[in-house]
Amino acid sequence: MKTKALSLLFIILSMLHIDATASSKVSIRGIVIEKENGNALSYATICLADADNKTICGTTSSDDGAFVLSTDAAGNFILKVSFIGFLDTIIPITLENSITSIDVGKIPLISSQSNLTSAVVTAKVPVIEQKLDKIVMNVSESVATQGSNALEVLRKAPGVSVDPSGNILLNGNSVQVWIDGRPSNLSGEELQILLSGTDGSSIDKIEIIAHPSAKYDASGSGGIINIKTKKNFAKGLNGSLKGSYNISPNDKPLNQTNGALSLSYRNDKSNTSINYSADYKESYEKITSSTIFGENxxxxxxxGSNWINSNNLIRINRDQFLDKKNIAGFVINAMKSNTKSNLGTNTWNKLYINGDLANTTTTRNDGKDSYGYINANLNYTHIIRDGDEFTINADWGNYDIDKDADQKNTSISPDGGILDRHRFRTNSEQGINIYSLRVDHQQKILGKLMGEAGFKWARSITDNNLLMENLIDGFWQKDNGQSSLFSYNEDITALYATLAGQAGTKWNFKGGLRAEHTSSKGEWISTGTSTSANYIDLFPTLFAGYNPSADLRLGLSYSTRIKRPNFRQMNPFRMYIDASSSIEGNPELTPEKTNTFSLSAGYKNHFNLALTGQFTKNVIIQSPFIDTQSGERIIKWDNFGKQSFTGASISTSEYPLSSWLTFNGNLFIAQVSNKSNEYKNESLFSNGYFNLTFMLPKDYKAELTGFYQSGIPYGKFDIDPTGQIDAGIKKNFAQNKAQISLMFYDIFKTLSTTAKYSEPDGTEYIFENKFSNQRIALSFTFRFGQGKAYRSRKVGNLEEASRVGTQN
Known part of the structure; x- marks a missing residue:
């Protein structure tokens, strides 16, 4: 059945395909390269002009140096190719009605500094780019990436924040995080571990895809964030070595070290890369809370929690160029993370009745967490003809998550007497296997349209085992009421089709439809209960762009997305934080669905404006439940009514305040509404980011960056404002092969989370979470290899596996 459905899509595309001679438009294509070493030049400007030097049309080259221009003009013209740091190249071109396509081949640009022994070419790339279906944040040479990790870099992206559960949000909605065009395979705490262990200086750009096309999985109500790492396209053996040391000036200094090694070897037949990173981190977290309940x-x-965490990550990638039309490759990702934690003598809960202290409960909790995964991908691409290709991806992922905790609670009377002692221990084991197969095909239609169609199948198999034991009279006894055995299996089958093209020289569009069939079953074996689901969803997407002039661009988009609960959120076991706080999963969770509309406008290269409406139902969120007798707090995953965001964002990219100072910024303001049958909360929400880049003498570069998030309703919680200011300076030397940087993070120690929950009957719960984010980082990077000159830019598939979460 799956094969027939896929074949049908390909037949439809083939029937629609008409030879390009039916179009009167002429396409001009080519590739821009450096003459000195043959490397591709991205962001080069290509303009087609007439005899009066009037621009007919223009574009910029892509990451691989390629470009395509389309025009219906005829006559004699010139093609001008320019790039900062290189001499302009002009090519005469004659266009006739009988010609439909011209390939100018490779266009080599000569460095304007070619007389130097070791030229360093500086290309200015906008920090923030607004494209038809995404926002691109170029961070390749940002000082703020030095000594930082991927999570810290991601926090500064436009509209991005992290909720109290550790989930990455875009404009208040959860997103899928991808790395180099493939899903990260993680969510919640494990995603944070991965991003925290990924070297920030290895990131080239961050793509914020708020409205992914139908080609992408529909999962993630807020869209997709794709982190693209730096690539080395130079032939031969090349690489880099990086190390950094961080110190956090708390009551007791906390240390953090990390190192990264990157190697790549490229020739005419293959490209192989190996990336390895390791880090060690000491951290501290403090949570204060207040609960008012019952009668007085x-x-x-x-x-107070102390943490010691170590991570090891490795990524191996190989592409084999079988011939000009066939490429095969594989990608292997593996990670091992170990964490030790303890809640020391500074952890307590005090119960007051009518203002008088009734008892104090102290808690000590020693924990060990182990997390490991391995992902393997096999891929094959066949290029049928220019613009037409067929791709197959097969993926397998295995995840092992183990958590051990030993908790001792002691209840003490106001006069210091021991009222009660309770000790218990838990062991949680979670094993997950995910298999997927994806087939994609793209093909030209009617000579000027691009069609895509594809199929995907994915199976997830999850087993969870929680054992809880109480220490009674010196013997460990199983707690059958709190122990659980839970399994969850899910199959998702999807078909999609998209169509993109241009109408004249000013209009462009892309539309698509994705259909997903989901079949799942969860079994709570320890209680003999089960849940199941079987449904089909349709996800339309639409993008339209209009460029009335060379300086102004307009865009319109619409998409429908879904967020399925991750496997841990559905597991109904309880994780204890202290004597009076715990977190619990919910096997009855249903997916949340989001409809998003956006109207955008851009002016020249510096300003972008977008109006957005985002409407979500069945929001998956953590809701508090408080025992009115004991004050015990259970934070349980639940479906919470509806949520809406209606607002506007404005961004400024590379705005020159002076010859040595540029400004980049983004501001998002929206009216946020949370509604359920018994609850309603509305407020004005804002999220902002800024970057000031100082170009100093002798190749020094300094940056001041910061972000701010206002208060926001989060289900039944109200979250207080938070933000952070960072500053840093870096220096390149040794012919631009070495770099040293110094960063000061969270200068004013303002990054924290404070949330409040209240009910009409007077019940109130407030908590504040502070952690050791303030620190100073010293980093050194050295690049080596057989490539000639190093060019720097100075700038101011297992989607289901992203639901592997261990953070309740």
């Missing part, structure tokens, strides 16, 4: 009862708490 209050519970005040303090939780």
């Amino acid at each position: 009862r209050a519970l005040k708490g303090n939780t």
